[in-house]
Amino acid sequence: MKIKGSQKRNLGLILSLIICLLSLSGCWGKTEVEELAPLIGVGLDLGKKPGTYLITQQLARPKQGGTTAAEVEDRTFSIEASSAREAYEEVYKISNRIPFMGSLKVIVIGEDAAKAGFNDILDFNQRYSEFRRSMFLVLVKGEAQSFLNLKLRNGQLPAMSIKNHMEQGENLSTFPTVRLGHYLTVLGTKSTAPIIPVVNSIKSGKGGIEYKDGKNGEEIQIQGAGVLSGDRLVDFLTDKETKGYMWLENNVVHRLINTVGIGESGVNFGGQVLKSTTKYKVKDNDGTIELQYQVKASIAVDEVMGLKKQLSEAEWIDLMKVAEESFAKEIEEECLLSLKKQRELGIDFLGIGRHIEQRNSAYWKTVKEQWQEKIVDFPISLDVQVTIHHAGMSSGSAMTN
Amino acid sequence: MVERISPHQFMILGSAVLMGTTFLPIASMVTGVSGRDGWMTVLPGFVVAIPYGLMVLSLLSRYPSKNLLQISEIIFGKWIAKIIGLIYILITGYFGGLLLAQAGDIYERSVMPLTPIGVFYLGGLLLVFYLVNSGIEVFARFSEVIFPGIVIALILNMGLSIPRVEQGELLPILSEGLGPLFGGGVKVAPFAMEYILFIGGLLTFLPTSRKELGQLKTGVWRAVFLVGILNMLVVLMQILIFGPTETIRLTYGLLVLGKMVEISRTVAGVESLFLGVWLGSLVIKISAFFFTVTWGLETVFNLKGLKWNLAISIVFMAIAFGFVRGASLFAEIGFVDNYLILPFTSVWIITLWGVSRWKKGAGVQ
Amino acid sequence: MPSWLKMIKELTIRPKVQQIRKPPEYSFDEDMNKTLSGQTVKEILSKSSDVVFREFFLQGKERIPCMLTAVDGLVDKNQLDFFVLKTLMVDLAGHPEMAQLTIANVVDKTLQSILPGLEFRKVSKMGEAINAILSGDAVIFFGESKEALVFGARGWANSGINEPVAESVIKGPHEGFTETLRINTSMLRRKIKHPSLRLISLKVGDLTNTDLVVAYMDKIASPDIVSEVLRRVSRIKMDGVLGNGYIEEMIEDFPYSPFPQIAYTERPDVLAGKLLEGKVGIILDGTPIVLVVPAILTQFLNVNEDYYQRAMTAILFRFVRYVGAMVAVLAPSVYIAVTTFHQEIIPTDLLMSISAGRQGVPFPALLEALIMTVVLEILQEAGLRLPKPIGQTIGIVGALIMGDAAVKASLVSPLMVIVIGITAVASYAIPYYDLSLAVRLTRFPLMILAGVLGFFGVSVGLYAGLIHLLSLRSFGVPYTSPFAPLRIRALLQDTLVRAPWWAMKRRPQLLDVDEPKSGGKGKG
Incomplete structure (x- = not known):
């Protein structure tokens, strides 16, 4: 049983080493x-x-x-x-x-x-x-x-x-x-x-x-x-420009949003964004490279304001289409504000350069050096699509007469 | 009593040794050379171990229960084998000491800056010494218990970091072409060679029946792919979270990831828990090199026993104390990896295998 | 070698032959080797007041003086009266068979044709006769004859078959072993009615002459393990064996490990189950506790209730027990490490409340935890041996009153009381007392390491403990199997989870050498 003997020696050695370790150490780093x-x-x-x-x-x-x-x-x-x-x-x-x-x-x-x-x-x-x-x-x-x-x-x-x-x-x-x-x-x-x-x-x-x-x-x-x-x-x-940035950066998870002040129709909507994704496409239009933002949002309508009469089912569907357009416009406006600011400043805080690099790295290599100048008038397009999921617990409005 | 380890233990032990703590510096290393595409170089770099591993195992089937040094002696003769053995001992001993220094560096740098580095050396060496003295069977069992823990901790660490992933940091793929990938692969290959050095000595304890040889071969495949894929994920995750620039800058990126982990906004910064697991993998790796040194000493100079183990420990400590400065430690590890381990192992194994094949073909022996 | 070193060596290194205490000067052996005669027996035993000598005569061809010797209290007097004295002196007086008796043929004749009864046998050695008397048999000596008759008429007061206190089950058999060997083996035999159940008798203890039975299932138990057990048990040389602990320490592989390497049970159903798994039982006379070897670590966290409950619930409760064991080992040291070294782990709000709780506590966390743990140990130890009603009072006084007062007096922080409380409760989740003792022991070094080196210290301690566990073997079986060396089937069948009975088609693997074939535990 040779193993056993060495085992015992081991144990003794380890114990004494542990004791050494303990007695050597003070309380460094201890608070x-x-x-x-x-x-x-x-x-x-x-x-x-x-x-x-x-x-x-x-x-x-x-x-x-x-x-x-x-x-x-x-x-x-x-x-x-x-x-x-x-x-x-x-x-x-x-x-x-x-x-x-x-x-x-x-x-x-x-x-x-x-x-x-x-x-x-x-x-x-x-x-x-x-x-x-x-x-x-x-x-x-x-x-x-x-x-x-x-x-x-x-x-x-x-x-x-x-x-x-x-x-x-x-x-x-x-x-x-x-x-x-x-x-x-x-x-x-x-x-x-x-x-x-x-x-x-x-x-x-x-x-x-x-x-x-x-x-x-x-x-x-x-x-x-x-x-x-x-x-x-x-x-x-500004607040709106930041919101635009959030859309363009695909950072929107939930948003509270309303359409007051947008469009001509007298009906306004308020709602909550349930889900939103932004995609980036680099397009080549006969030699001009263009970045396209595609924002897709699905929104639940929580508020309908300025509705004067009880709507039929078909009319209600139409109204929801109007709502989709108004929300899209609202989002678009925020995004445009943000883009405008970016051009004014000439600073790529929207990460447009990275988007181009990711999708067309060959082109990026050609513009990389003059990016500071290019960013000011780089062609960008915007496509916002909104889907209304539902309009809450009721259709129509309470004050119909 | 002859100690033996099973094919399954060989697989796990091999994985654990191959893994070591490669997951800590690897991201910074490969990204530094290959940039954004660094993660792609990891697996090919590790796969280098497969042909070498198979060569070593084919030598085993020809010379059962002999380690590579003994086989060298049969093939090259006594004196060349002694020189090879000496180089083997020096390299593995020196590298083992450097790894011990790394253990201290990791702890001191990231969680306990005020504790003297010697305590970490001593604690780590204590475990290594105990493990080595308990024999290869206990070592194999130790890795059987610890390695799954390491894998789980790695996956947890990465999984919990998913919320910190930045958008599109991985793209564009291959924007710099294939050239830099080669450099990254060369950086990884020494890890594979460290593994080969270890199994070269381990051969004595491996079973040699036909069926088990087949299992050993699959063991090599599995170990390499398991470790390669895990390390690839580690690099991938770091590039995704930090971006290539920051990945290069962070010495132990995975520890930083550990610091960023937040579990439901309450428990945060569990890197000290993860470090406990990483200590296990460090101990395995250092023990592996400790074992190679003892095998080398036993084969070449017939020196063995507690006394020599103690002597090796002292040498390890001395080497570790020589590199208390983190930066020079990194440089030294890189140097040993790239300019000693990689050329020595690759040349030695290929020559050994080639000559053995040639002798077999020529009917000598 | 200096004498102190010699002493240490004597105390620490177990001799190859398991022998302690030399036989006394009094030459017991000498008596035992004398020629058999009733007179000498009387000389040897007459100083013991419990030995009775009933002398009478048989009237055959010659008048033969006889002596019936037995230990009062060990022997069933009714049987002696009825089968021996009544038969010889009343029923058969004057019978033709009786008339032929002479000193020369009396022993054989009575055995063959006069005395009825199953348990009669002939002895011709002094030692055997005395042993028989002292073991509870009655011996009849016939005049100057060199032989005597032993009548197995043992019958003494038993403590009866009760449910063991330490191993009670809710759903399952409620019987436990007793202090009598024969009753125990009979209980085992009633569970396993198969010829392959082997019961090998041995005697241990030079002076106590304690009976010991090694039980195993032939063809299931590994022959290597069985022969190793027999070898180690027969090597025991000591004066007295009064409890299973004596045997345990003499045959275990690593005496200086805090972890139990031999399992025990007080239940016949558990023993039968373990034997069917291929383990070996050591049944000792005089104790209801039966040792089971080889033991593996996880076995100490499983209870027999697992096998009687539904598989799903059994799995859950096993998991609870494993977690409990981890908590019992780690809770105080993790608390110390976290609060003194790695505060970043603590959520800020909790950090504030711990900090507020520790305001005014005079001790550092390590010392606080050590004091609390020691107090806990004292409470446990104090409550253990007290009669039950007083034990409860200890709990109330110790835990409730003292704990509350200590917190109010700012001697300890409230969180520390919680941590120690959880630790104590968790350690009760460990079903085997031996393992829970080991856990209590390992807690202290871990706490000190945590207090000095934080999680690094805890990791070093845990890894050192792990290496220790990994290097243990119990009768050749690695202590940590089936985790390492990995046995996937054993792991999934009866370790972490308890597979349903129908899924346990194969017996558990204990050793590489003896891979069990089929028709395992679940069959029958």
């Missing part, structure tokens, strides 16, 4: 959970001194003695520093806890910093192992610092609130959800310009929105987006 201050949001602004950034860090801290989980203290610091690590050093000095990066959800980029370029300061967030590339990027008009210092009505930290908004994004599909990883991938394509959604606070009474207790805090919303060239902000898109 008790209550010593951590989870970092939820980071804001980037330009510092007063040239070459510095004003880095705002929103740390959450469980309330001492708080029995429920959600009670957190807001500890937000803004530090002027020339590197992210320097800023964290300062936070270490002030706070008696270790900022924990693994929970970072949102990076808020202030307008000035965005215009000046922010890739250098962002490098820390994609390099250091605790961060994850699934964090969200948002732009803010004005300063990121003041935005993160906002007091919200529901008591949440602004960064946490943005994260919750973002996660609900696809139910609305009015703004792009941009994660760090996506942003870096888009940068990697070189031809496409990144786009980042814009978050803003709404004061009660402004923009047609009112709410109670305006003094106790504010509300925030995400609307519109900023177009970047590389890492520099060039211009903001």
